[in-house]
Amino acid sequence: MNPAYDPDNLFADAIAAGFVPDAAIKPKKIRLHRGSDLLTPTPIKWLVSGVLEAGILAATFGAPASGKSFVAIDLALSIASGRAWNERGVKQGSVVYFAGEGKAGIKRRLTAWMQRNPDSRELIAEHFYLSDRACNLPNETALVLDTLADVKNLKLVILDTLQRTMEGDENSTRDMTAYIKSLDAIKAAHPESVVLVVHHTGHGAADRARGSSVLKASLDAEISVSKDDAGVITLKSSKAKDAEPFPPLSFRLESVTLDGWQDEDGQPVTSAVLSYLEGHQQIQQPKRGKVSGKKQLEALTILRALQKHSVTNLSDGEYPEHQARVRRFEWQEQCIKEGIAEKPNKFLDRIQIPLINAGAITLQGEYVIPSDYE
Numbered sequence: 435m436n437p438a439y440d441p442d443n444l445f446a447d448a449i450a451a452g453f454v455p456d457a458a459i460k461p462k463k464i465r466l467h468r469g470s471d472l473l474t475p476t477p478i479k480w481l482v483s484g485v486l487e488a489g490i491l492a493a494t495f496g497a498p499a500s501g502k503s504f505v506a507i508d509l510a511l512s513i514a515s516g517r518a519w520n521e522r523g524v525k526q527g528s529v530v531y532f533a534g535e536g537k538a539g540i541k542r543r544l545t546a547w548m549q550r551n552p553d554s555r556e557l558i559a560e561h562f563y564l565s566d567r568a569c570n571l572p573n574e575t576a577l578v579l580d581t582l583a584d585v586k587n588l589k590l591v592i593l594d595t596l597q598r599t600m601e602g603d604e605n606s607t608r609d610m611t612a613y614i615k616s617l618d619a620i621k622a623a624h625p626e627s628v629v630l631v632v633h634h635t636g637h638g639a640a641d642r643a644r645g646s647s648v649l650k651a652s653l654d655a656e657i658s659v660s661k662d663d664a665g666v667i668t669l670k671s672s673k674a675k676d677a678e679p680f681p682p683l684s685f686r687l688e689s690v691t692l693d694g695w696q697d698e699d700g701q702p703v704t705s706a707v708l709s710y711l712e713g714h715q716q717i718q719q720p721k722r723g724k725v726s727g728k729k730q731l732e733a734l735t736i737l738r739a740l741q742k743h744s745v746t747n748l749s750d751g752e753y754p755e756h757q758a759r760v761r762r763f764e765w766q767e768q769c770i771k772e773g774i775a776e777k778p779n780k781f782l783d784r785i786q787i788p789l790i791n792a793g794a795i796t797l798q799g800e801y802v803i804p805s806d807y808e
Contacts, residue, residue, distance in 0.1 A: 531594065
């Protein structure tokens with residue numbers, strides 16, 4: 435035996451034998467950026483426009499049966515296919531879904547989504563990945579990193595749920611900190627990707643995620659998911675560290691009978707897909723305020739002109755003026771045409787919702803009405 439051999443210091447022996455490169459011996463310096471390097475504007479990169487920035491750590495939480503996993507799969511398939519997520523642009527790329535439970539249910543949900551979006555089949559087949567089991571963090575951090583290394587153009591990693599992918603006690607600061615470090619390692623290895631954790635609400639506290647507060651403190655973005663007695667699922671931005679919180683988004687689950695699927699008794703099999711309810715939450719809970727934005731005032735002027743034109747047409751045809759209506763799509767299209775808004779999702783966030791909240795307009799189905807014409 436080599437007298438220099440030390441079984442308690444194998445790494446030192448490997449260095450001495452020349453088996454470990456210098457890069458592994460000397461830690462890299464911490465890079466310092468001069469103030470001059472920081473003065474150049476950096477454009478925000480979105481994974482989902484206005485909702486999720488690229489390269490962040492995020493979580494979505496909700497009570498059991500609130501629809502949070504339906505939201506996660508809807509996001510995943512939209513990104514894998516490059517299909518707009520409820521009128522919001524996405525950055526297309528690969529998605530890895532670590533499912534701790536309900537893999538059979540995910541397959542049915544994927545099938546239902548594909549029936550509604552059949553033109554996305556090829557991209558989903560190539561860019562959506564579902565794990566065969568849950569991962570166990572932090573113990574399996576290296577294994578997860580090795581698994582993800584083989585995925586090209588990775589944009590989103592989903593861990594569903596925190597409870598099924600975490601080793602330890604979610605109420606423990608120490609254990610949650612270790613879990614977060616694992617998520618940070620994944621994010622560091624894939625800086626353009628979003629790491630999204632699906633979690634449960636706290637016991638007796640529907641407005642916060644369960645467990646240690648270390649989780650929320652470490653997140654760049656957090657989204658709450660709730661479902662009311664009417665079955666309406668609502669997403670709210672409960673934390674947006676470096677961006678404007680997005681306005682509440684509401685959905686309803688629509689049943690889909692799966693083509694070619696039957697249970698063992700020969701009965702058809704169903705699943706569900708999210709259906710976006712534009713403006714639903716804002717109409718139910720308006721916030722009164724003052725219209726002060728230049729573009730909002732210009733959009734309101736355009737709406738009043740369209741309304742007046744509708745009134746004139748009805749009068750010329752000897753119809754009652756109170757039947758005058760302007761379709762939301764027509765108003766949006768005219769505003770985009772005149773440069774008030776660039777895209778439909780920008781129009782929704784920056785024009786329509788603020789005017790609803792200010793009480794300047796109301797929505798009636800597909801129609802929009804300025805308050806001075808009510």
